Amino acid sequence: xxxxxxxxxxxxxxxxxxxxxxxxxxxxxxxxxxxxxxxxxxxxxxxxxxxxxxxxxxxxxxxxxxxxxxxxxxxxxxxxxxxxxxxxxxxxxxxxxxxxxxxxxxxxxxxxxxxxxxxxxxxxxxxxxxxxxxxxxxxxxxxxxxxxxxxxxxxxxxxxxxxxxxxxxxxxxxxxxxxxxxxxxxxxxxxxxxxxxxxxxxxxxxxxxxxxxxxxxxxxxxxxxxxxxxxxxxxxxxxxxxxxxxxxxxxxxxxxxxxxxxxxxxxxxxxxxxxxxxxxxxxxxxxxxxxxxxxxxxxxxxx
Numbered sequence: 001x002x003x004x005x006x007x008x009x010x011x012x013x014x015x016x017x018x019x020x021x022x023x024x025x026x027x028x029x030x031x032x033x034x035x036x037x038x039x040x041x042x043x044x045x046x047x048x049x050x051x052x053x054x055x056x057x058x059x060x061x062x063x064x065x066x067x068x069x070x071x072x073x074x075x076x077x078x079x080x081x082x083x084x085x086x087x088x089x090x091x092x093x094x095x096x097x098x099x100x101x102x103x104x105x106x107x108x109x110x111x112x113x114x115x116x117x118x119x120x121x122x123x124x125x126x127x128x129x130x131x132x133x134x135x136x137x138x139x140x141x142x143x144x145x146x147x148x149x150x151x152x153x154x155x156x157x158x159x160x161x162x163x164x165x166x167x168x169x170x171x172x173x174x175x176x177x178x179x180x181x182x183x184x185x186x187x188x189x190x191x192x193x194x195x196x197x198x199x200x201x202x203x204x205x206x207x208x209x210x211x212x213x214x215x216x217x218x219x220x221x222x223x224x225x226x227x228x229x230x231x232x233x234x235x236x237x238x239x240x241x242x243x244x245x246x247x248x249x250x251x252x253x254x255x256x257x258x259x260x261x262x263x264x265x266x267x268x269x270x271x272x273x274x275x276x277x278x279x280x281x282x283x284x285x286x287x288x289x290x291x292x293x294x295x296x297x298x299x300x301x302x303x
Contacts, residue, residue, distance in 0.1 A: 012091050012107055014083045014114060017074040024068070024075050026195040030186055034059070034076055037184055038161055042080050042116065058150060058162035059184035060124065060177075062169040064269035066227025067188050069165040073120040076163065082116035089126045092142070101145040108149040108160075115159040124164035124182075125171045143173055150181045167272060170279045170289075187291045190225050190269050193218050199226050200258075203233040208240070210252040217258050223267040223301060235261035273301055 021031050037059060041048040061069040070086070077084035085107065092103045111117040121127060127146060150162065164182055166172065176182050191199060197218035204212070221229060236257035243251040273296060280289035295301070 012085050012087055014085050014110070014117070016081070017078040017084050019071065019075045020078040021075050023078075024072060025198045026192055027068075027072070027188065030072070030188060033184070033186055034072075038076060039079050042159065057180075057184070058164065058182050059186055060164045060166065060169060060172075060182040061186050061188050062166050063188035064190060064225055064272040065167050066225035066268065067190050068226050069188050070120070070122060072188065073118065073163045073165065076161070077118040077120075080116055080118075080161075082118050082159075082161070083111070083114045085111055085117060085119050087119060087121045089123065092127070098141075100142050104142065104145050104149065108152070111160050116161070117159070118161045118163060121162065121164045124166045124176075125168050143175075147173075147175055147181070150176075168275075170283070185288055187289075187295070189295055190223050190267070191229075193222070196221055196224060196229060199229045200233065203230055204253065207237065208250050208252040210254045212253075212255055212258065214258075217255075217262060220259075221262055221267070223269050223273075223299070224262075224265075225267065225269050228265065228268055232258060232261045232265060235264070270301075 024031065037057060041053050061072060063069065074084060076082075087107060092100050092107070094100045094103060108119065111119050127142065162182075164176075169185065172182070177185075197214050200214045200217060204214075217232075221232070224232075236253050239257045239261070240251045240253045273292070276289060276292045277296060280293050284290070
């Protein structure tokens with residue numbers, strides 16, 4: 001693992017993720033788009049160069065929180081055996097004028113030196129929000145620097161990939177959505193029923209269990225995110241541990257534990273869909289988010 005520093009300050013770590021698309025349950029259409037735009041140009045460059053396509057570029061993952069955008073980005077790096085750099089805003093910001101922009105530039109330079117490399121910018125809206133809404137000059141300058149780095153990737157660098165993730169893509173600066181920047185917009189929905197069952201199995205692995213009907217829990221947790229399902233398991237574990245403290249013996253997690261914990265919670269994605277629906281219905285001039293409305297219609301989601 002590499003750690004990149006700037007004047008003694010730890011900026012970001014680089015690693016080689018072991019996750020691949022085989023570890024990502026479902027999301028077949030999402031993986032198909034990523035393969036076409038990211039993975040195949042790297043693995044079959046001679047074919048894609050015939051169409052004027054080179055290995056590199058950027059895409060934007062968006063959707064409700066807790067639905068695996070970070071894991072998906074790591075899987076992309078694992079698929080192409082690339083370095084992975086996870087950037088968060090606090091790793092970039094500095095109290096000194098101009099240092100934040102330098103920090104961002106240094107990260108991109110290190111990615112270019114260690115390609116193939118995937119730069120993952122989490123919560124992109126915090127870094128690349130609309131400059132029209134920013135009161136501070138240095139905030140606008142940081143967005144400008146990000147635009148310069150993305151343009152540099154388009155013009156100079158092969159095998160450097162930038163993946164952004166946000167829950168609120170409609171707050172991004174419009175310049176970030178121009179061709180050559182984050183013009184590949186990919187919706188990451190909540191897990192489907194079979195995927196929810198798989199997630200529950202993974203989260204319950206190696207724990208003391210009674211006979212469980214996870215398929216039923218999966219049916220009853222429609223629209224729940226992966227993070228929601230993880231919390232259900234944590235609640236069920238806590239209930240089993242409370243019984244253990246009373247009995248003094250190892251108590252298995254039961255179907256009732258899972259059912260009770262799932263009934264006590266609502267899908268956190270519902271609030272996100274309500275906001276997304278409002279934006280897609282009244283403010284989405286280019287119909288970028290029509291896919292969200294189509295998803296809601298298909299799944300019967302009324303937010």
